[in-house]
Amino acid sequence: MGTKDKGTVTTATGRVLNCKMNGFRAEKECFRRAHRLGTACECPGVRPVRSGTGFSMSLFMLCLLLLGTVSHAGANTVQPDPAASSLEPRNLQFSRISQREGLSQNSVNAIAQDRRGYIWIGTQEGLNRFDGNEMAVFEHDPFDADSLSSDWVWALLTDRGGDLWVGTDGGGLNRYDPEKNGFVRYQHEDGNPDSLGGNRVRAIIQDSGGSYWIGMDGSGVDRFDAKTGRFTHFRHDEADPASLPGDKVLALFEDADHTVWVGTNRGLARFDPERMAFDSYQHNASSEHSLSDDDVRAIYEDRQGRFWVGTANGGLNLMDRKRGTFRRFAHDPENPQSLGSNWVRSLLQDREGTLWVATDAGLNELRPETGGFVRYIHDPLDPVSISNNQVSTLFQDRGNVLWVGTFRGLNKWNYVSDAFTYLHIRNGAALASDGKVFTSLAEDDEEHVWVGSYGNGLLRVNTETGESENFRHEDTDDRSLSDDRIMSLFADHDGSLWVGTFGQGLNHLDPATGRFRYFRHEDQVAGSISSNAIT
Known part of the structure; x- marks a missing residue:
């Protein structure tokens, strides 16, 4: 069932919003509703414009319909049709x-945010804490037991309690202690079966029950109970098809059904807590669905x-x-x-x-x-x-x-x-030249955008075509713009434009004629405008 608003847009059957009318406002309303409903928006005549980086893009990004259909190049390999219309990039x-901004090293392996809002960045040479302006670097110090256990950081996790966990290459697992601005270490200990299975930590998650899962390079995956401090080990066993398929664990995830998944170098594994075993999914050259x-x-x-x-x-x-x-x-x-x-x-x-x-x-x-x-x-x-x-x-x-x-x-x-x-403005070079400042914007009912500048006058831009027209002061024309130093703009409901200038009063433009009428302060005239500076 569709919804209507002033005859501008309606919802069609399915998951797509369609504009009933062309035009700036119809498309904007369609985009707004599509964003709210989580659907896509299809408008007839969406205008292409030019972005500041040179990419062509639509005036409004279409909302992505994540349940959309796809075409097939092969029976099971999804490939888009290269003959279809090009996919427009975003304005990223x-x-x-x-390192110029203080990052300890440029190879970034992991990113997290703590409860105080800091961004943590794990690199191959240290852990970084970024507050938006400055970078604090945490590194291993062999003479400080509270320092980071290894400089090579592979994984970061902020748990539900707000604690930050750090997985390192060779130094095991670390938990950040904000009170002492240091770290608590969890490492493999020979002869201690309850310790971490290995010190090369590549992935960390916390499951819905509060346990931590630690994926290691060469040592399988461990489940950690923080209350007892004990690690339960899961390793690959060639004699057991229900064991972990490989000991190099590089990815971990818990899905919405609270199932823990493990990514190894020998396939994908799903953990079954009742059996304390894994179901594995691996590549099969004879099956295109593997x-x-x-x-x-x-x-x-x-x-x-x-x-x-x-x-x-x-x-x-x-x-x-x-x-x-x-x-x-x-x-x-x-x-x-x-x-x-x-x-x-x-x-x-x-x-x-x-x-x-x-x-x-x-x-x-x-x-x-x-x-x-x-x-x-x-x-x-x-x-x-x-x-x-x-x-x-x-x-x-x-x-x-x-x-x-x-x-x-x-x-x-x-x-x-x-x-x-980003509008690509044709014939608008004069306004943007000489480093002039843009001071004001207004949009009228004819889908024009008016741009005021300090020193280069007024520009009218057609948002459909990108064509522009420059209005400047001319000493020999008493109906031209009174001052090229524009401070404010207002588009009136009757289609006219009011222009406030820096020192030559208020201007009223009739767009049909392109002529201006002036309102200035006059000392001897009662009721004249109070000042010629209209800001």
Whole structure:
């Protein structure tokens, strides 16, 4: 059943909002409702514009329909149709944080946020705490038992109680103690079966029961009871098919049904707590519905209940957990809309519903309505592009900032910047020249945007075509703009425009004629405007 509002938009049967009318306001209302309802928006005649980075994009980003259909290149490998319309990228403008900004090392392996709002960044040479301005670095000190146990940080977790846990390569597990600004260490001890199984910690999660799971490189996975301080070990046993399939554990995840999943170098495993055993899923060359590759690097369940598995050589998998089958998303060098690389290191669905994929060929965004991916890659000529194409980890903080760790630095993108539309203004070079300041904006009922500047007059921009017209002061024309130093604008309901200037009073523009009428202060005239500075 559809909803209507002033005849502008209506919902169609299914999960798509459709505009009944063309135009700026209809599209804006459609986008607003689609965002609220979690659907897509389809508008006739959505206008393409040019972004500040040179990419063509629609005036409003369409909401992504995560339950959309996909086309198939093979029986079970999902590939978008390369002949379909191109996928428009978002306006992603990254801020970069590297050693120049105080980061201890540029290879970023893990990112987390603590209860006080600090962003923690794990690198190959130290743990970093970022407060938004300054970086504090924590490193191993062999003479300080409270220091970080190893400089190489692989994994970070902020648990439900607010404690920060740190997994290191060779130093075991650490818990940060804010009172002493140091760390409590949990390490493997020879001869102590209750200690950590190994010191090369690659993944950490906390399950719904409060237990911690620690994945290790070469030592399987441990379940840790913080109350007793005991670790329960799960290792691979060649003689037991219900054991862990491999001891190199690089990914851990608990799904909505409270099932713990383990990603190893020899397949995916699901833990059965009643049997204290595992069900394994591995690549089978004779089955196109099997896992694409056994080297599992990322596991993720999105809010739609879809279960994703990223691998080191086989791309991305979408698992049907009831059937135990997989659909594959793979890189195709002939298809620019395919997954950028078959090496997937991290997965994240943001709060807007977008699924992001960290690959060896940049940051990828899934567009589920086509089954295609948009790639965001490093451009050495663009300082706001991602800093490196080898993306290692993804995180979204409580302020909705997307953090992207790479082999060459940390990147952050504020979602607010994507809400802005960048108009490519034709014939508008004069207004933007000489470093003049833009002071004011107004939109009229004819879908024009008016731009005021300090020193270069007034610009009228047609948002449909990008065509512009410049209004300037002319000494020989007493009906031209009185002053090129514009301080304020107001679009009246009758279609006219009021223009406040720095020193030559108020102007009233009749857009039909392009002529101005002046209102100035006159000392000898009662009732004249009080000042010629209209701000």
